[in-house]
Structures are given as structure tokens and as C-alpha cells.
Amino acid sequence: MEQALAVDVQHVVKQFGEVTAVADVSLQVAPGTVYGVLGPNGAGKTTLLRMMFGLIRPDAGTVRLFGRSWADDGPRMLDGVGGFIESPRFYPYLSGRKNLEGLARLDGGVDGDRIDDVLRTVDLADRQRDKVGGYSFGMRQRLGVAASLLRAPELLVLDEPSNGLDPAGIRDMRALIGRLAGEGLTVLLSSHDLHEVEETCDKVTIMRTGSVLYHGSIAELRERAPSSGHRFVTSDDDRAREVAATLPGLRIARSEEGDLLAYGRQDEIDAYVAALVAAGVHLRSLEPDRAPLETLFFLLTEGDAAPEVPA
Amino acid sequence: MNHTPTRRPGIAAVMSFETRKLLAQKRTPITLVVAAVIPIIIAIVMNGQARPPKDTLFGRFIHDSGWSMPLLLLGFAGQWLLPLLTSIVAGDIFASEDQHGSWKTILTRSTSRTQLFVGKTFVALGFALVAYVILATSTIVASVVLIGHQPLVGLNGQVIASHDAARLVIESWASVAAPLLGFTCLAIALSVLTRNVAVGIAAPVALGLVMQLVGALGGVELIRPLLLTTPLEAWHGLFADPAFSGPLVVGLVVSAVWCIVSITIAFVVFRRRDYLG
Amino acid sequence: MRHARTTATSLVLLVLATVTMTGCSGGPTSSTTVTRPRLERSLERTYANRYVALSKVTGHRGVTAKSLDAHAVCDKGGPTVDDAGPGGDWICQVAYTDPNVPNPDGSAKVEMNVHSNDCYTAAGSSKLVGPLNIVDTHGHQVVNPAFEFDGCFNPSGSGTPDGTLIIVNAVPLPGAPVAKPALTLPTGLVTPDGRGRVPLLLTCGDAPTSCSGTIDVTVQGEAASKVTYDVPSGGTKTLRAQLTRGQARDGGIITLTLHERTPPPAPAPT
Numbered sequence: 001m002e003q004a005l006a007v008d009v010q011h012v013v014k015q016f017g018e019v020t021a022v023a024d025v026s027l028q029v030a031p032g033t034v035y036g037v038l039g040p041n042g043a044g045k046t047t048l049l050r051m052m053f054g055l056i057r058p059d060a061g062t063v064r065l066f067g068r069s070w071a072d073d074g075p076r077m078l079d080g081v082g083g084f085i086e087s088p089r090f091y092p093y094l095s096g097r098k099n100l101e102g103l104a105r106l107d108g109g110v111d112g113d114r115i116d117d118v119l120r121t122v123d124l125a126d127r128q129r130d131k132v133g134g135y136s137f138g139m140r141q142r143l144g145v146a147a148s149l150l151r152a153p154e155l156l157v158l159d160e161p162s163n164g165l166d167p168a169g170i171r172d173m174r175a176l177i178g179r180l181a182g183e184g185l186t187v188l189l190s191s192h193d194l195h196e197v198e199e200t201c202d203k204v205t206i207m208r209t210g211s212v213l214y215h216g217s218i219a220e221l222r223e224r225a226p227s228s229g230h231r232f233v234t235s236d237d238d239r240a241r242e243v244a245a246t247l248p249g250l251r252i253a254r255s256e257e258g259d260l261l262a263y264g265r266q267d268e269i270d271a272y273v274a275a276l277v278a279a280g281v282h283l284r285s286l287e288p289d290r291a292p293l294e295t296l297f298f299l300l301t302e303g304d305a306a307p308e309v310p311a
Numbered sequence: 312m313n314h315t316p317t318r319r320p321g322i323a324a325v326m327s328f329e330t331r332k333l334l335a336q337k338r339t340p341i342t343l344v345v346a347a348v349i350p351i352i353i354a355i356v357m358n359g360q361a362r363p364p365k366d367t368l369f370g371r372f373i374h375d376s377g378w379s380m381p382l383l384l385l386g387f388a389g390q391w392l393l394p395l396l397t398s399i400v401a402g403d404i405f406a407s408e409d410q411h412g413s414w415k416t417i418l419t420r421s422t423s424r425t426q427l428f429v430g431k432t433f434v435a436l437g438f439a440l441v442a443y444v445i446l447a448t449s450t451i452v453a454s455v456v457l458i459g460h461q462p463l464v465g466l467n468g469q470v471i472a473s474h475d476a477a478r479l480v481i482e483s484w485a486s487v488a489a490p491l492l493g494f495t496c497l498a499i500a501l502s503v504l505t506r507n508v509a510v511g512i513a514a515p516v517a518l519g520l521v522m523q524l525v526g527a528l529g530g531v532e533l534i535r536p537l538l539l540t541t542p543l544e545a546w547h548g549l550f551a552d553p554a555f556s557g558p559l560v561v562g563l564v565v566s567a568v569w570c571i572v573s574i575t576i577a578f579v580v581f582r583r584r585d586y587l588g
Numbered sequence: 589m590r591h592a593r594t595t596a597t598s599l600v601l602l603v604l605a606t607v608t609m610t611g612c613s614g615g616p617t618s619s620t621t622v623t624r625p626r627l628e629r630s631l632e633r634t635y636a637n638r639y640v641a642l643s644k645v646t647g648h649r650g651v652t653a654k655s656l657d658a659h660a661v662c663d664k665g666g667p668t669v670d671d672a673g674p675g676g677d678w679i680c681q682v683a684y685t686d687p688n689v690p691n692p693d694g695s696a697k698v699e700m701n702v703h704s705n706d707c708y709t710a711a712g713s714s715k716l717v718g719p720l721n722i723v724d725t726h727g728h729q730v731v732n733p734a735f736e737f738d739g740c741f742n743p744s745g746s747g748t749p750d751g752t753l754i755i756v757n758a759v760p761l762p763g764a765p766v767a768k769p770a771l772t773l774p775t776g777l778v779t780p781d782g783r784g785r786v787p788l789l790l791t792c793g794d795a796p797t798s799c800s801g802t803i804d805v806t807v808q809g810e811a812a813s814k815v816t817y818d819v820p821s822g823g824t825k826t827l828r829a830q831l832t833r834g835q836a837r838d839g840g841i842i843t844l845t846l847h848e849r850t851p852p853p854a855p856a857p858t
Contacts, residue, residue, distance in 0.1 A: 050415075050585075050586070050587070053415070053418070053419045054418070054419075055414075055415055055418055055419070055585065055586040055587075056585035056586065056587065057583075057585065074423050075420075075421055075422060075423045075424075076421075078419060078420075078421065079421065083419070084415070084416075084419075085415050085419075086415075088416065089411055089412040089413045089415065089416050090411075090413065090416060091332060091335075091411060091413060092411065093332075093335050093336055094331075094332065094335050098331065098335070102328040102331060102332070103328075103416065103417070103420055105320065105324040105325075105327055105328045106320050106324055106325065106328060106417055106420035106421060106422045107320060107420050107421045108319050108320040108324065108421055109320070109324070147416070151420075151421075365709075365736070368707060368738055368740075369738075371731075371736075371737075371738070464641075464733075464737075466634075466707070466738065466739050466740040467630065467633045467634045467637060467739055468633065468634035468635070468636070468637030468638040468641070468733075468737055468739065469633075469637045470637075470641070526704065526705070527703070527704055527705075528704065531704075532619050532620045532621060532704075533619065535704065541705075544705050547705070547706070547707060547740040548740070548742060550740070551630075551739075551740055551741070551742060552633065552637075555742035555744070555745065557742065557743070557744045558743065
């Protein structure tokens with residue numbers, strides 16, 4: 001028998017009033033993969049994850065985890081699935097350990113050793129008796145991972161696990177995810193941070209405003225990436241913009257510092273430089289601005305309209 | 312696939328966790344202590360008053376029989392104390408999950424929504440009963456110790472022997488448990504519907520006062536028996552001669568209907584709700 | 589924001605529901621549980637029990653609820669008001685027998701404040717039961733058990749009137765001679781005969797002439813009949829006042845209003 005997909009989302013739709021949070025999204029994750037769902041805030045990632053956990057019901061479509069669905073299996077659907085949505089929340093008046101003990105009860109009981117184990121894994125063993133109300137954001141985030149690991153999951157679903165963490169915390173969290181993935185866990189990770197996904201994931205789905213823009217491996221994505229964005233400093237930016245408009249394929253944007261940014265294949269950038277010189281615009285400086293993958297992500301998610309992913 | 316078989320949790324697991332959560336919040340033990348101490352203070356203060364509070368039934372006899380004080384307090388407690396006693400937990404037990412944003416934490420474990428709902432409801436009902444038994448015991452014991460166990464004058468002017476009065480006092484307090492649990496269900500429903508702790512706790516008390524007010528108006532006889540506050544007074548019949556129990560039966564049915572309707576609405580809303588918080 | 593709106597909506601709905609329920613049932617005393625017969629049956633028991641307690645305090649022996657044989661008739665707010673529903677304007681007359689305390693009025697007036705929860709507070713007539721604080725046989729000051737007392741009645745108890753009729757003192761008409769009327773009217777409990785007639789024992793005092801005139805008979809403020817009398821000086825006569833069938837069945841407070849024919853001026857002493 002063929003092994004069931006860890007995650008099998010089919011044509012899921014969710015609307016909140018007038019707003020379509022998730023529009024016809026499908027997503028498959030094979031067991032053992034570290035999978036990223038990448039997109040800016042508001043792309044519908046969290047709504048998708050909530051539907052996977054049964055917290056909200058899809059208006060259409062189905063979600064299956066290891067072949068089990070909410071409709072057929074109820075809370076059994078979540079057997080072997082751990083994780084958290086947005087920042088994990090606990091009872092501030094209970095200690096970290098008491099929170100875990102209570103959640104373990106709701107899982108049918110877990111022995112104390114297991115709680116010790118997961119607390120050690122997330123490096124909270126020495127703070128386990130303290131009330132969660134006194135925990136830092138990062139500690140609560142780690143306690144969230146501990147709560148997920150309590151159930152010895154085969155699928156770990158983490159929503160923005162590095163959100164709100166300081167650089168050291170982010171490094172630890174990524175190392176933890178790497179370690180868990182190394183143990184054969186399937187991980188589904190949502191993030192708005194390309195670096196996080198690029199660093200930890202094998203495969204990625206990129207979403208924007210509720211729709212899927214790209215499905216595939218990171219390696220494939222890297223190949224399809226355009227060349228870098230380039231930062232132009234010219235004598236006359238307005239004129240340079242007019243010149244750019246005459247060149248098909250080239251995309252122009254303004255950097256946060258107000259500089260001119262141009263995106264395109266290398267030959268298009270070369271042509272643009274030549275055209276600028278021909279138009280009498282003096283080029284003062286030209287430097288690569290973003291990594292290629294970042295440029296693709298930028299083009300996909302920040303542009304005025306969703307561009308087609310270069311084939 | 313090395314799928315570890317998960318043990319299925321039951322309602323008992325939910326109740327155990329909910330009880331621990333309750334006891335870890337200062338409010339819960341404080342409420343129980345207050346339920347034990349307040350009647351003693353009231354009994355001492357009342358006993359020291361030269362003029363008995365005649366405007367409540369049995370108030371005029373507080374110096375004459377220790378059995379009248381528990382009845383005076385029962386009449387007085389119904390007005391707002393009992394709804395508050397139960398809503399302090401029942402109005403909070405669902406809405407506090409919204410307040411802490413912790414629905415997603417417990418709804419993503421192995422318990423079903425039904426198990427969570429039933430477990431929380433049982434704990435709220437259980438707390439109401441425990442707090443009420445403490446309140447009743449403290450009231451009755453304090454009154455009898457302070458004043459004594461003299462015969463009591465009933466509601467047909469008849470003299471009720473002390474041992475009969477004792478039984479009737481206990482039966483009266485027991486009868487009020489029905490509307491008390493009705494208020495528990497109402498508080499649960501408000502807690503689920505509004506997802507707001509303040510409303511869950513305060514609204515049942517306010518509604519209790521409104522119903523009391525409506526019940527005291529003339530010309531509302533058709534709805535008076537339907538109010539949840541009417542069964543709070545059903546015990547009066549036990550002290551008449553001959554005693555009558557019609558209002559007790561009606562009160563039991565009315566309390567049950569309030570409870571079932573409230574809980575059903577709460578359950579349907581709870582089951583179908585999208586948890587976004 | 590969402591929550592606040594949901595909360596506000598729920599509260600508004602609850603208030604509306606309550607108001608609607610209140611409004612729908614706003615009919616005048618529709619099917620009230622507070623009825624005259626229930627109040628009367630409860631009051632006569634309660635009054636008797638409290639009166640027995642009073643007799644114990646004052647040392648009157650042999651007074652029991654049975655020996656008192658109390659009967660009560662109540663009226664709410666005079667003849668123009670329906671005798672049903674809660675209110676502080678219920679007036680009851682209780683007729684009872686206590687050889688220790690003669691009562692020329694034949695009944696005791698009790699003022700009742702009846703609540704919508706089928707309980708009441710009653711105030712006895714201090715003329716008959718004494719003041720709030722009394723002295724018991726041991727010389728201790730105690731609270732008078734019959735001065736003011738509480739009671740509750742069964743809201744589903746029998747609502748059928750038992751036909752008790754109590755005559756209260758005749759009311760002198762405004763403008764009538766202030767002098768004490770020569771005719772003595774009956775008071776207290778009376779029983780109608782099979783044809784709905786009530787016997788009225790009339791006694792004419794030592795008047796210079798015979799007592800004559802008319803008596804207006806009302807039950808619960810509603811006219812029943814007019815009786816013409818002529819009783820010789822120093823004599824007695826029993827007349828019969830006809831009641832309507834309803835009045836005889838339901839009972840009530842009978843009020844006799846006396847219209848004495850002005851006696852001719854007394855002859856000058858010789």
C-alpha cells in the first residue's frame with residue numbers, strides 16, 4: 001500500500017465575510033520532508049494551518065493528515081501531529097511544567113520522563129517550575145515547541161516559529177528544527193522570511209493573498225530565479241525611468257533609500273546600461289542589490305500584480 | 312509508518328486539568344473561603360442587631376430561633392449572591408480561554424470539542440455545588456451555634472418543632488440548588504456566546520436582578536413561573552401548614568429547562584465556531 | 589472589536605427579550621395567583637395560630653386554633669377594585685371566638701400587604717391584640733406575636749370561595765346625626781339560609797319611641813338589598829336581608845348602612 005501523504009490539502013477555500021483568506025489552495029507534503037509555506041503577512045498561511053488543525057472549517061475542499069480527515073476522524077485526525085499557530089499561548093498562572101502536564105492529560109496522559117525530555121530539548125528544564133506569566137517571548141515560543149513534541153509527533157506544524165525571537169533565539173530555533181528534521185520528522189513550516197525557508201526547507205509553497213504562486217523544491221526555485229536586482233545611481237533618475245519603460249522585461253522599483261532598482265535577466269540589465277548611456281544619462285554607481293532568490297520572492301510577492309513565475 | 316498509538320483521553324482528563332487550572336487561580340479558593348466565612352460574619356452582625364430585618368421572611372424571628380437565620384439568608388442570598396457564586400467560575404471557564412488565547416492550545420490536542428465542552432461544564436456545575444454546600448453548611452452551623460435550635464414559627468403562624476425545622480431548612484437549601492445550577496448553565500452560555508469574562512460573570516447577576524424585578528411586578532403572572540428567580544422562593548411552601556410542593560416541582564422543571572436550553576445553545580455555538588484568536 | 593460587537597448584540601437581545609416578555613404579559617392582573625379565597629383560607633389559619641401564641645404570652649388558657657374557629661373575608665382596595673392580585677391595599681376581617689377578650693365588633697380588621705410571590709405581611713388590630721411590645725406572664729417584655737406576622741399561601745390551592753359572610757359595623761352616613769343611633773346592628777359571622785337570606789338581629793335601645801328606618805345592605809361594596817325596620821323601644825326583631833345568589837355563594841364583607849327615621853321631638857316633661 002502506498003504510504004499516505006503527511007499533508008494532503010485539496011482545493012481548500014475559506015472566506016471571512018467579503019475577504020477570501022484562502023482561495024483554492026492545494027498542497028501535498030510527503031513524509032520526511034521539511035516543507036515551507038512562504039508568503040508575506042496576510043497571504044493566508046495561518047488560515048491554511050488553522051484549517052489543518054481543525055480550528056476553522058474550510059468553506060470548500062478537504063484537508064487530510066496521514067490520510068485522516070476532520071470529517072471522518074474528528075480529533076483523531078491530529079494523532080501524531082503537533083505544532084502551534086501564531087505565537088503559542090499558555091496559562092500564565094501555571095508553571096511551564098504544569099501547562100505541559102495538563103496538555104499531556106488532554107492527549108490521554110504522557111509520563112513524566114517524556115515531559116523532562118521535551119523540556120530539555122527546548123532548553124527550559126531549569127525554568128520549568130516558574131509561572132509562564134514570567135516567561136519571555138522566546139521561552140514561550142520554545143515551550144510551544146515542547147508542547148508540540150510531547151505527543152511524539154510525526155508531523156510538526158510550526159507557524160512563524162522565529163517570530164519575535166532575537167538573533168540568538170532564531171539561530172537556536174532553526175538548529176532545533178534542523179535537529180528534529182534529522183530525526184525523520186515531517187515538518188511543515190510557515191514563514192514570511194525567505195532565509196528561514198531557504199535554510200531549513202526542502203520544498204516550498206509560495207502564497208500571496210490566499211493563492212499559491214509557486215510549488216516546488218528550493219533548488220528548482222533557485223534555478224528559476226532571475227539575476228539579482230541592481231541598484232542604479234544616475235544623474236537623472238526620472239529620465240532613467242523613462243528609458244527603462246522602453247525596455248520590455250525590465251522591472252523598475254524604488255529602494256527604501258530612494259535609489260533606482262532594476263530587475264531583469266543579465267542581458268536585460270546590460271541593454272539597460274547601454275540605453276542609459278545612449279540617452280545621455282550618467283551612471284554614477286551600479287551594484288547588485290538582492291540575492292537572486294530574494295529577487296524572485298520580491299517580484300512574486302511585492303509587485304503590483306502577481307507576475308508569472310519564469311519557467 | 313511507526314505511528315505511536317495515542318491513548319484516548321476522556322472527559323475525566325478535561326475535568327482534571329480544568330480543576331487544576333481553577334485551583335491555581337486565586338479567585339477560586341478565595342470564593343470558597345468567602346462562602347465559608349461570610350455567613351458567619353452576617354450571622355454575628357445580624358444577631359447583634361437590636362431590630363430584626365422584618366422585611367424579609369423569617370427576618371423577624373432571628374433572635375428567637377437559630378433556624379430562621381438560614382432562611383433569612385436563603386431569601387437574601389438568592390437576590391444576587393447565588394448567581395455571583397456560580398458565575399465567578401461558570402462565566403469564566405469558557406471565556407477565559409478566549410482571554411488567554413488558549414483555545415488553539417487545547418483544541419489541537421487529542422480531546423474532541425465535545426469532551427472539552429462536557430468536561431468544562433461538569434467542572435462549572437461541580438464548583439457551583441461545592442461552593443453552595445460550603446455556604447449552606449457554614450450558614451446553618453453558624454446560626455444554630457450562635458442563636459440555638461429553638462422551635463420556628465412557620466408561614467401559617469404555626470410553631471414548628473426544632474427537629475422538623477432542621478429538616479425543612481436543609482430541604483429548603485437543597486431546593487435552591489436547582490435554580491443555582493440553572494444560573495450556572497446561563498453563565499456558561501453567556502461565557503461561550505460573548506467570549507468575554509466580564510460579561511460571563513456580571514451578566515448572570517444582572518439578569519438575575521432583572522428577573523427578580525420583573526417577578527416582583529404585578530400583572531406578570533404568566534411569565535412569573537418561567538423566570539429563573541422564581542424557583543429561588545419555591546421552598547416557602549415547605550413552611551406552610553399544610554405544606555405545599557407545587558412550586559418546588561415547577562421550579563425544578565423550570566430550572567432544568569433554563570439549563571438545557573442554555574447548554575444546548577452554548578454547545579452548538581461552541582462546536583461550530585471558527586477559532587481565530 | 590468583533591467581540592465587543594457580539595457582546596453588545598447579545599446584551600441588547602437579552603434586554604429586548606425581557607422587555608418583550610414583560611410587555612406581552614402586561615394584561616391587568618391576568619390569571620393572578622393572588623385571589624381572595626386563597627388569601628382568606630391562609631389568613632384564618634395564620635391569624636388563629638398567631639392568636640394562640642398571643643394567648644400563651646398573656647396567660648389565657650384553653651385558647652386553641654380550633655376553639656377560635658377563625659373565618660376571614662378579604663377585600664382589595666374597596667368596591668371599585670378587583671379582589672385579586674398583589675398589593676398593599678388588602679383589608680381583611682377575621683371573625684373568631686375568644687371568651688377572654690370580648691369583641692363588640694364581631695371581627696378583627698387585618699391590614700395585608702400581599703406580594704407577587706404569594707406571601708404576605710399582615711398587621712393585626714391593636715385594639716384587639718394589643719401593641720407591638722407586650723409584657724408576658726413572667727413580666728418580660730416580648731414582641732406581640734399577633735401584632736404583625738408573615739404568611740404564604742399555596743398558589744395552586746383552591747380558588748373556590750367558601751361563602752363566609754362577616755357583618756362589620758354600620759357606617760354612619762355623612763351628615764347623619766352624631767348622636768349614637770338607638771338601633772344596635774348585628775356584627776360578625778352570619779350564615780345565609782337556603783334562599784340566600786341573611787338574618788339581621790336588630791335591638792332597639794331605650795329610645796323614647798320605637799326605632800324605625802331603612803338599612804342598605806352591601807356585600808363587598810356591591811348593593812344587595814334594602815331592609816325596612818320598625819323595632820319597639822327596648823325590643824328586638826330579626827329581619828332577613830336578601831343577597832344575590834353570587835353574594836351568598838362567594839361570601840364577603842357585609843356592610844350595613846343605617847338610615848334612621850328622625851324620631852319625633854320628645855314630649856316636654858310634665
